[in-house]
Amino acid sequence: MKTLLATSVIGDARLLAGLDRGRLDRQTHLWTHGAQPQLTRAAYAELCEAVGLKGRGGAAFPVARKLAGLPERGIEAVVVNGSESEPVSRKDRLLLTLAPHLVLDGATGLAHALGAPHVLIAVHDAEAALSVREAILERDDRLAIEVTETPGQFVAGEARAVLSALEGGRAVPPGRKVLPTRQGYHRRPTFLSNVETFAQLAVLARLGARRFSSTGLSSEPGTQLLTVAGAVQRPGVIETPVGVPLETVLQYTGADRGPVLLGGYHGRWVPQTTGVTLQSVGIVVALGTETCPLGEVHRVAQWLASQSAGQCGPCVFGLAGLVDDFDRIVRGDASGWYDAQRHLGLVPGRGACAHPDGAARFLASALEAFDDDIRRHQAGGCGRPVLGVLEVTHG
Known part of the structure; x- marks a missing residue:
């Protein structure tokens, strides 16, 4: 499948159970996972509180x-945010x-x-959208379930940008910062989260808090999906216990030693992986030792500015200035470093969204990790x- 990488598991397979056989149709899904129990709102709240379940979209x-x-x-609605606009990530699609x-x-x-009459699924990948539409035809959920294809731009995956796209507007974050739980789809209260979060809810509902907590951290039990890419021998989507050591994942995937990026292009570099x-x-992206780290970062800075x-x-101006700063850093101009430090102090907390x-x-x-x-x-x-x-580029 051209848009997806291989799957593998460290520990127990939950979200990825049965995927070694390919796509799970309705019958195979039920054989693999069993029937979905019907829970009350209070039961969902108690389960999520008991295991400390967190959203898996980055925040x-x-x-x-x-x-x-x-x-x-x-x-008004439950919204599945499948606009996985981070270029590296493949787990949700x-x-x-x-x-x-x-x-x-x-x-x-x-x-x-919740008594919500609508389930809305936003997805920017055509193959994923087709799969979900086929799955809906295999079910009888007695709900209005709609799939909307969204643009692949980076900011189009932001929650308020997704809501705008679902309402027929531009897939960009509006200036107002109002939580979807208060003013979401059509300005009505909405529960919105990313794809993996809903898959985790389905697993939690089946297993219950005790079995769900049999792996992972005591503070955050369960499993997680990681997209591992870059200078690794076994790139792909891996299911691991929450809290797995980074070194374990790097060894498992045969990563080339070098700097590692965690969390994608809104994430952070970790020059030392031990501990x-x-x-x-x-x-998780392993940069390896063969490429120029500063040149790689400059390319991403250009792309981030274009998004x-x-x-x-x-x-508009802050990211463009940082692109120029990093261009000078790559060329060995010391003024680029000083200007980048100054600009990086001016950008955060002032934008219309988190980009x-x-x-x-x-x-x-990157400035800290690549000082040498x-x-x-x-x-x-x-x-x-x-x-x-x-x-x-988007896959």
Whole structure:
């Protein structure tokens, strides 16, 4: 399947159970996972609170708190955010493509519990959208379930951008920062989370809190999906216990030693991998030792700037300024480093969405992780080509 990578498991398979046989149709899904229990809103809230379930879209917001933020009545929709616009990530589209019924179980089960009449699924990958539509035809959920294809731009995956697209507008974040639980789809209370979160809800509903907590951390039990890419021998989507050591994942995938990026292009670089555990990251990219780290970061900075919605100065001008700063850093001009430090202090907290903040976090961590490389470039260069290990196009 051209849009997806191989799957593997460290520990017990839950979300990826049965996928070694390919896509799970309705019958095979039931053979693999069993029937989905019908739970009340209170039961979902108690289960999520008991295991400390967090959203798996990057923000790691507690699901129980999101449920508590909804009113008792008048919930308009449950929204599955499948707009996986991070270029490296494949985990959500893999679930939609190969395990659509697990995602639908989580979404429809919660919709029934909340009394929400609509389940809306936003997805930017055509193959995943087709798989979900086929799965819907195999079910009788007695709900209005709609699949909407969204653009693949980076900011189009932001929650409020997804809601705008579902309402027929542009897939860009609006300036107002109102939680979907209060004003979501058509300004009505909405439960919105990413694909993996709903798959986790389906697993939690079946297993219960005790069995769900038999793996992972005591503070955050369960499993997680990681997209592992870059300079590794076995790239793909891996299911691991929450809190697995980064070193275990790197050894398992045969990673080339070198810097590692956690969390994608709104994430952070970790130059030292010993002692690092993986929790709420979703993406692990091994850069390896053959490519120029600063050149790779500059390419991503250019791409991040190109993904701006064009709505605010920190994004339009701030990211463009940082691209210029990193261009000079690559060329060995010391003024680029000083200007980058200054600009990185001006960008966060001032944008219409989290894009400038996330981009600044990625670039600031690069300055820390690649301090030795910066000195090499100022002394004449590191001698390595830019191989394009960091992907900047959507698969």
